[in-house]
Amino acid sequence: MAATPYDEAVPLESDCELLVVGGGINGAGIARDAAGRGLSVLLCEQHDLAAHTSSASTKLIHGGLRYLEYYEFRLVRKALAEREVLLRSAPHIIWPLSFVMPHARGQRPAWLIRAGLFLYDHLARRELLPASHGIDLRKHVAGQPLKPEFRRGFVYADGWVDDARLVVLNAIDAKEHGARIHTRTRCTALLRDGQYWRATLQHGDGRQSTVRARAVVNAAGPWTSDFLQQAAPGNHRQHVRLIKGSHIVVKRLFAHDHAYIFQHHDGRIVFAIPYEHDFTLIGTTDLDYHGDSARVEIDAAEIAYLCALSSEYFSQPIVPADVVWTYAGLRPLVEEAAASQEDAKAVTRDYRFELDQEGHGPPLLSIFGGKITTFRKLAEEALDLLAPLLGNKHGAWTENACLPGGDLFGSEPSNRSVREFGQFVLALQRQYGWLPAALVARYARAYGSRTHVLLAGRSSVPEMGEEIAASLYAAEVDYLQRHEWAVSADDILWRRSKLGLHLPPETAARLESWLQDHPYKNT
Structure with missing residues (x-):
């Protein structure tokens, strides 16, 4: 492996106010927010930034239209508001995308879909995206790749994101506000030492160092529950439920720039999205996962499922041999006792915090759940909780700040x-x-x-x-x-x-x- 590009020589011992464990979108977002508030921050990630969950999403910045079916109105409203914030803050890696929903017999009635889309349009303030509307697929360009029985459809707008780059931009901004970012660095031990945490870090080149921190954020994604149990053994209120989401990529199926949202008779949905100019991205699946979190792969049944569902809509059949690339990742969702038997697609995509201050000692904040669209709000709320415990009074700041590279026409988001x-x-x-x-x-x-x-x-x-x-x-x-x-x-x-x-x-x-x-x- 090539030499690891540390920001600076790693001292054998160092101090910081906040240690963030995990270099996915939540960890990077929290490190950015904290550093911008003036806290001294160190983030460690055992692999590369966005190496797992945060590079394996469907790559959408969206409110989550289907979450309305589960009455997740608060989550959808929050996500829709964030959609606008993120579009303005990083217009190079996040941009508007129109989705076409073909309507067929046996699905939800058209009036119900119109009502849902009207609610989706109006749950939060919308400046950048057009309102939803109905279309005649026999006349609209989006109808051309579809089977002729699909005559009617609906169009609504959401956002697209380069998910892995979003993580990196947050890490860059954190660094430029003074944070230390260490990739290929695993936190192998975390112990309370009076009013501090003492963490042992194992670096990719074999070096080991110790960090003393006043607070720790556990943003370890699929490993959140394991890391929490390691640092603070005992019974905890929150647990992670691992849901595998898999995607396939095929050669470009249509020439226009709209995406599709397809409904399955079992209630699941699948997106077909223009991808990298020459390809179409199709996904996702929702399956409970109990294997090795570091080795997540799509299986043949998932590939067959995505091909079959897409072929129900597209005139051109899609078969496993058409697949040129696949990826799979784990969504570390909140495991709620009341929902433990629920189908994976129904598990909430909202987030929860668990704050551990055993004996009024140094705080450990663990992050459970969340979705990429709400990462900035999650980070802001996490720091609103932690900053007072660290004597920091700076206040929230990221809502009106560009991510690196996003200042195209001035320093303010626009x-x-x-x-x-x-x-x-x-x-x-x-x-x-x-x-x-x-x-x-x-x-x-x-x-x-x-x-x-x-x-x-x-x-x-x-x-x-x-x-x-x-x-x-x-x-x-x-x-x-x-x-x-x-x-x-x-x-x-x-x-x-x-x-x-x-x-x-x-x-x-x-x-x-x-x-x-x-x-x-x-x-």
Whole structure:
């Protein structure tokens, strides 16, 4: 493995006010919020940022239309409000997406769907997205790939997100507010020591260090219950229920830019979403999971299920042989006693906190549940709870702050950045006319205004360094190592980007060899 790009040399012992365990979206969001409030923060993640749950979502910023069926009005309202906040804060990695819901006999009546969509439109203030409406699929472009029996449909809007990059941007912002971010670093022991926690960290290169913290956040995702039991043995109110969600990717099934939401007779839904220009993403499943949390894979039955359900709608049948890539992840949802026998799809996507202050000792806050759309609100509420215990009075701040790269037309989040992203891309392509326009467009989507950092001091293609693979230059790899904690080929090809989908299979080995031959130096 290439050298781990630590922010700084790791001391054998160090202090911080807040130790965050877990580098998924909740951990990164909490570290960002806490550092911005002036707290000294250290985040440790046993693998890469977004290595598990947070890179395996359906990649939607949405209120959760189907949660209305379970009367989760508070959760949907909160998520819809956050949808607007996030669209403005990171318009390069989050953007509007229209969904088409074909209607068929035997499904919920049309009037009920219209009523649900009206409620979805009006539960929270909406400035950036259009209202829902009905369509004639025989005349609408979205009807062309569907079977002819689907004549009527509904269109509503939500948001798309590059989920793994969202985690990374939160970690970058945390670092720029003073946090220390340590990937490939596992917290192997956590003990109370008077008014402090004493944590033992095992780093990926074999080093071990000790951190003394005034408070700890357990944002370990699928490992939350295990970590809590390790740190504070005993009976706890909250537990994690692990639900596996799997996705398949096939070659592009339709030419337009709408997504689809398909209903199954068992009440489940599946999305079919334009993905990476050349592909269609289909998912997800909802299955209880009891295996190894570090080794989660789609199985043949899930692939068959997603293919069969999609084929009920699309004119072109989809078979397992069409699948070019798959991914699966665990949703660490809240296990509620009353819902322990409920079908996985009905388990709440809301979040819960458990605060442990045994004997008025240092606090341990464990995070249970949540969804990517509400991560910022979760982090804000977590810090509103913890900050007073640490004597911090800074207050919430992230609602009106851009994530790194999101400040396209000024430092404040704005509707303009969402509505005029295309103009931003065109201006960037003119400024860097010596690069292929398609490459600049990819940089704009990945890095936003930070594209200027990536390209600083360069004015020709030779100055980008070696082209390690098609459109992947040494300059970008250096940027990802220097600013985004990228270490391995998988980090670069599958989490910092999805270049792995577009490049030949042997690219990973070639890139890994290149990384070994060009060890990262933190200068």
